Amino acid sequence: MKSLLIGLAALVAAPALAADAPKVVTPDPGEIIYQSVCQACHMANAMGAVGAGRIAALAGNKNLQYPEYPISVVTGGKGPMPWFRGQLTDQQIADVISYVRTHFGNHYKAKVTAAQVAESGVPAPHESER
Numbered sequence: 001m002k003s004l005l006i007g008l009a010a011l012v013a014a015p016a017l018a019a020d021a022p023k024v025v026t027p028d029p030g031e032i033i034y035q036s037v038c039q040a041c042h043m044a045n046a047m048g049a050v051g052a053g054r055i056a057a058l059a060g061n062k063n064l065q066y067p068e069y070p071i072s073v074v075t076g077g078k079g080p081m082p083w084f085r086g087q088l089t090d091q092q093i094a095d096v097i098s099y100v101r102t103h104f105g106n107h108y109k110a111k112v113t114a115a116q117v118a119e120s121g122v123p124a125p126h127e128s129e130r
């Protein structure tokens, strides 16, 4: 991350005198989480996979239309998918769900908030009776 920032700083600094300075693109935090956490299973194109088990595709997935369902899956896990409540912050869960809801052919623009994640979904295992 540090080297990326240094690289970005160099990019921004060098052509600052040029007529059209480049836009600084802030990476989408949800994208970073998707790539580092979800992509290993759901794949870079979010098409999922069929192998030893079946990994649901997130691309063009109508189940993402309402935030409640992905919030419940990501906080609580589902089948072979691990739960992420306690592994990621509510904000990170909100960001990654917002990301998948607006990429891979999904167009559900309303941002998911950390408050929605805190209020709904599945509690961390130590908080529940499990």
Ligand code: HEC
Binding pocket: 033, 034, 037, 038, 039, 040, 041, 042, 053, 054, 055, 056, 057, 058, 061, 063, 069, 070, 073, 074, 078, 079, 080, 081, 082, 084, 096, 097, 100
């Ligand atoms: C270890 C592999 C694994 C990882 C990591 C993983 N998932 Fe999954 N995910 C699965 C599997 C397998 C399913 C299908 C579960 C089932 O239906 O039984 C699934 C299902 C889902 C579903 C429900 C899809 C539907 O239509 O029912 C959503 C939403 C989802 N994952 C989002 C995510 C997000 C966001 C992340 C990253 C924070 C993530 N997953 C990380 C394996 C994974």
